[in-house]
Amino acid sequence: MILELAHFQILAAALFCLGLYGVLARRSAVMVLMAVELMLNAVNINLVAFSAFRDISIVTGQVIAIFVITVAAAEIGLALAVIMRLYRRRGTVNVDEIDWMKG
Amino acid sequence: MGLILFYILGGLTLVAALGVVTTRNIVYGALFLLVAMSGVAGLFVLLFAEFLALVQLLIYGGAIIIVILFALMLTRTTDFSVATEHRRWPMAAVISLALFGLLAGAAIGDSGDYNTYQRSGISIEELGKGLFENWAVPFEIASIVLLVALIGAIVIGRSGEEEGGEGDQG
Incomplete structure (x- = not known):
């Protein structure tokens, strides 16, 4: 049995769903962020796998993966600044207690 | 050979990811995340994407984990040791499992269209x-x-x- 694209797809799906569970179930904002990073990584695995298993001259998958990593880095820096600010103001990073925008 | 490496790296990644979303200690969560990111970098090597593996280790392993650890250090609160999960976590688990079933089913169902290709590097x-x-x-x-x-x-x-x-x- 050889390594096929479906292996990587199922692994990426499992990683994405673990990240989804973390986003939905965790209460700490930092933990939610880490779960989002897991989901972004699952997407990257999918992109690179499709890139590797198709035509050799197509670099699109890897290039988009680089952009995803870039945006993830920007996102984590900004989000952690927001969390820090929130903690200084409210004294908590529990996403259940942050309901200022509740109508 | 590739399959064995895939199972080792994939298992490592999934176990570490499970640790990220279930551990009660947030610092352990960050360290599990580091392991998961390294596993993904290994998978990139397996897909002949050496540059991406390098970038993955540098940005995730180097930068993002350090920033998260700093954030944990500055926002350390004690109330998560008793209630780290939302009380509706079973619903989240059901939703995640359902999505996994959907995605895995689609991947297996479509596998005939793609699996004639061998993986190759760029x-x-x-x-x-x-x-x-x-x-x-x-x-x-x-x-x-x-x-x-x-x-x-x-x-x-x-x-x-x-x-x-x-x-x-x-």
Whole structure:
């Protein structure tokens, strides 16, 4: 049995769903962020796998993966600044207690 | 050989990811995340994407984990040791499992269309050519995104004089 694209797809799906569970179930904002990073990584695995298993001259998958990593880095820096600010103001990073925008 | 490496790296990644979303200690969660990211870098090597594996280790392993650890250090609270999960976590688990079933079923159902291909590598030279010729404009936009995020993080994270006012929510 050889390594096929479906292996990587199922692994990426499992990683994405673990990240989804973390986003939905965790209460700490930092933990939610880490779960989002897991989901972004699952997407990257999918992109690179499709890139590797198709035509050799197509670099699109890897290039988009680089952009995803870039945006993830920007996102984590900004989000952690927001969390820090929130903690200084409210004294908590529990996403259940942050309901200022509740109508 | 590739299959064995895939199972080792994939298992490591999934176990570490499970640790990230289930551990009660947030610092352990960050370290599990480091293991998961390293596993993904190994999978990139398995897909002949050496440059991406390097970038993955540098940015995730180097930068993001350190930033998360700093954030944990500065926002350490004690109330998560008793209630780290939302009380509706079974619903989240059901939703995740359902989505996994859907995605895995789609992957297996479609596998006949793709599995005739063998995996093959892209050289860094080709990657750079693609990045700077076909993807030059998105590349520049990505640099602007990074700059804006940097300035935004500094502006938001800076301790202003309006700090501490619970009443003002502007």
